[in-house]
Each structure stands twice: as C-alpha cells, then as structure tokens.
Amino acid sequence: NDLASLMDVSVNDVISTCMSLGMFVSINQRLDAESITVIADEFGYNVEFTSTDDEIEVEVEEDAEEDLKPRAPIVTIMGHVDHGKTSLLDYIRSSKVTAGEAGGITQHIGAYDVTTESGQKIAFLDTPGHEAFTAMRARGAKVTDIVIIVVAADDDVMPQTKEAINHAQVAGVPIVIAINKVDKPNANPDKIKEALSNINILVEDWGGKYQSQEISAKTGQGVEELLEKVLLEAELLELKANPVKNATGTVIEASLDKGRGYVATLLVQNGTMKVGDVILAGAYYGRVKAMFDHIGSKMDKAGPSTPVLMLGLDGAPQAGDKFNVMESDREAREIATKREQILREQSIRTKKHITLDEIGRRLAIGSFKELNVIVKGDVDGSVEALSDSLLKLSTEEIQVNIIHKGVGQISESDVLLASASDAVIVGFQVRPSGSARKIADNEEIEIRLYSVIYDAINDVRDAMEGMLDPEV
Ligand code: GDP
Secondary structure, rough: HHHHHHOOOOOOHHHHHHHHOOOOOOOOOOHHHHHHHHHHHHOOOOOOOOHHHHOOOOOOOOOOHHHHHEOOOOEEEEEEEOOOOHHHHHHHHHOOOOOHHHHHOOOOEEEEEEEOOOOEEEEOOOOOOOHHHHHHHHHOOOOOOOOEEEEEEEEEEEEEHHHHHHHHHHHOOOOOOOOEOOOOOOOOOHHHHHHHHOOOOOOOHOOOOOOOEOOOOOOOOHHHHHHHHHHHHHHHHHEOOOOEEEEEEEEEEEEEEEOOOEEEEEEEOOEEEEOOOEEEEEEEEEEEHHHEEOOOOOOOOOOOOOOEEEEEOOOOOOOOOOOEEEEEEHHHHHHHHHHHHHHHHHHHHOOOOOOHHHHHHHHEEEEEEEEEEEEEEOHHHHHHHHHHHHOOOOOOOOOEEEEEEEEOEEEEHOOOOHHHHHHEEEEEEOOOOOOHHHHHHHOOOOOEEEOOHHHHHHHHHHHHHOOOOOOO
C-alpha cells in the first residue's frame, strides 16, 4: 500500500506485479529492500533507501572470487503423498550413519548432511514435500539447489507430482527424478517415464535432459546412483561459497526445548559458524552456546552447506528467516528489537493464517489461489467422503488441496502442518487435543468442527463463492 502510493499507482497493480514476480503479498505486507527495488523497477522507479530498512537489514560484503570454494548441494525431496519421500530421506540418513557415531541415534532436526561413497557431501532438507519448500520461498529464502522428485513406479504421475515439479520449475531449481518402489512386483518404471514425457519431462534414457534413477527406498537399490546423479547435476551449477568469513544462512526450524531452551536448526550457506558467535536470526539473537549435527555429535564450527542444531537464541525464529553472525551483542539486540516491533505491527495488521472468513479479503487483493485443508474424522469413510466433496469444490480460480487427512483426534502435528502450509483444519465428529488447541490459538489456526458433512461442505463453498471476485 505504501509503495503504491509512493509511486502513485494502484495497489492492485503493485500486487499483480508482485505476483508476476512470484511474490504473493497482501496489501499491508512489509517488503524487504530487494523486493521493493525489483518492483519499483517494474514501474520505472529507482529506489534510494534512507534509514528504516537499513536498520533491520544486515549488510553482507561481497565475496572476492579467490575466496570462493566449491560447496555441497542442498537438496529437497518432493512428490506425491505415499510415493516414498520420507522413506527415501530415512534410508539415506540411516544408511550413512555408521554405528558407533553417537550410538548411531539420529534425530530429525529438519536437515542433515551425508557423505556419498565417492566422498562428496550432500545436505538434505528433512521436511519432505513442496509445502515446506514453498513456505520457505514465500519468506524469501533461497535454500534448495536441487529437487529430487519421487514417483512411485507402482502408481502414476499424480497431481502432487505435477505440482511439485511445477513448484521446482517456478523456483528455477533443477530436478532429478527418482522412480521409487521398483522392488514391487507391479512396478512399471516405463509407464512413469511415459507419463512424465506427457508433461514435458523427458528423462535422459528417453532422449531428454532430466536425469532419472530407478530406486527402492525400502531395499536401498539405486539410491547411491541417485546421489551420484544429484552430484552430477550439482557440478553443472558450480556451487560456491566463501568459508573464511562470518556465517550467513537460513533458519530451517526452531522450537523451545524444556531442558535446553530455544533450539534452532540453521543451515549455514556462506561463511563458517563457530561456537561463541553472536547470531541474529529473524527477530531473535544470542551467542552460540553449543552446536550439534543430526546425530547429536558436538561441533565447534560449521562451514557452507552444513546444517547445525544450535543452542543459545533468546526465541524461536521462523523457518525461512535469514541468520547472520554479528560483531557484537549490542548490534544484534538492536536489530532484533526493531524486527520484533515490525513483526508485532504486522501481526496486528494482517492475520497470519487463513480462515474461512479471511478468504474473501485475500481474494479481493488477488492473492488467493489455493485453499489448503486438513481433514480429520472419526471413521475412514467419512474422512474420504468429506475430502472428496471438498476437493470437488475446486474452481478455476481456487484450487482446494487436501494436504492431509486421517482418522483420529486433531493433533499437535496437524496444527503444525496447518501452520506451515497455511491450511484450515476441518474436523468431523472429532475434537482437537488440549495441546493442539493451545498451539492453534497461538498460531491463529482455524479449526472448524462439524457433525454433519453437508454443513462442512456448505461453509467452505460459501466462503469460496461468497467472496469470488466477479472480475476474475
Ligand atoms: P511419503 O508420503 O511420500 O513420505 O511416503 P512414505 O515414505 O511414507 O511411504 C509410503 C509407503 O510406501 C510406506 O508404507 C512405505 O513403507 C512404502 N514405501 C516407500 N518406499 C518404498 C519402496 O521403495 N518399496 C516398497 N515396497 N515400499 C515403499
């Protein structure tokens, strides 16, 4: 809104320009300096920044060419539900941890890195699916270098497969195809390759440019070859970083741990992070008290493309927040305080998460295209029936996605998923657990409870229709 009035153009023009640049923004959203520069440029303006944004941005000096060293690729695994994303991540993680290292106990910290048989490293983001990937991108974080698209050979190229491919392509991130479950008797990799060719993804052995590998996340067949193909793709990207400077990178996840205080998984993308460094991450800061890798081994320092679990922040920054190492506590505190103030203003002005009532406002400003829903119910039949009916409400303007469905009470993890992917939760004949309710209140996640399926369908339909912009 402010930017539009500075340039004397309509807010809608600014918002649609943002959308054409891949930024989905709301009318009151604060934009970072880089986005403002790009958007203003589209309208023929040059931007000169005075004070405010300098106060919350940390300047990072350019790297000299001779300081740049090759770095490991950072990989995200995406694909349709049940095609084996989690299994593949688990297989890679566990097969690369030798017994004896910290007892071989691995923990999910949101990311891990492995060394392949050829001795090269790869870092994996451990939250499969394009929701997390997209949530990160929505926050301006560029983390993933390469995407592995998993397709089950006993199934088909499914809607979420296409969506994942689409998300990767929009982000300009190269794709490697993993055709999974080839251990199954009814596996038919050729059928998958053909289906891929129908959506313009021509794999190498069909004369195309996309590398693909047949794998089994269950037996491990083909997984090492898949990793080598990822490395081949990485080579083309000539990924580089400067290990000899203060670290910068992205927050992968953060939480409050009863015994240890705030724990955050950070992915170092440039520089080297050390115990004792003062970290500014989003609106929080603190000195690195200790760092660990995903098997719980202590680390003193972490270079580019290394995920670390760190202790010492004074709060939990959001996934996708950038972090910087600062020269002093004072400097970090000053910026953190200003950022926190802005966050507070923002959360007052715009609702963080979608609700059925919020749909209308978002439609009006043209920033609403997808309604993500989580469906929980008391029996499988009603969950399926409700999910199917909600899916069928999709129109050309709004796609309804059932991002998760299941039988049972609404759990903490349902609410966290809703938070990460901006979804509403619809419960049929079930209720949230106490802790789920608490998080939902904090995160402002809408939980709608029904005992009649038609009521649920009608409410969602009304929300989608009542607000539909007649122009669209
Ligand atoms: P996700 O939803 O994509 O994360 O899929 P999961 O990793 O949870 O896998 C879904 C189901 O497929 C699970 O029951 C897995 O055990 C099974 N599965 C995954 N990969 C393989 C595989 O390579 N072979 C076989 N036979 N089953 C697999």
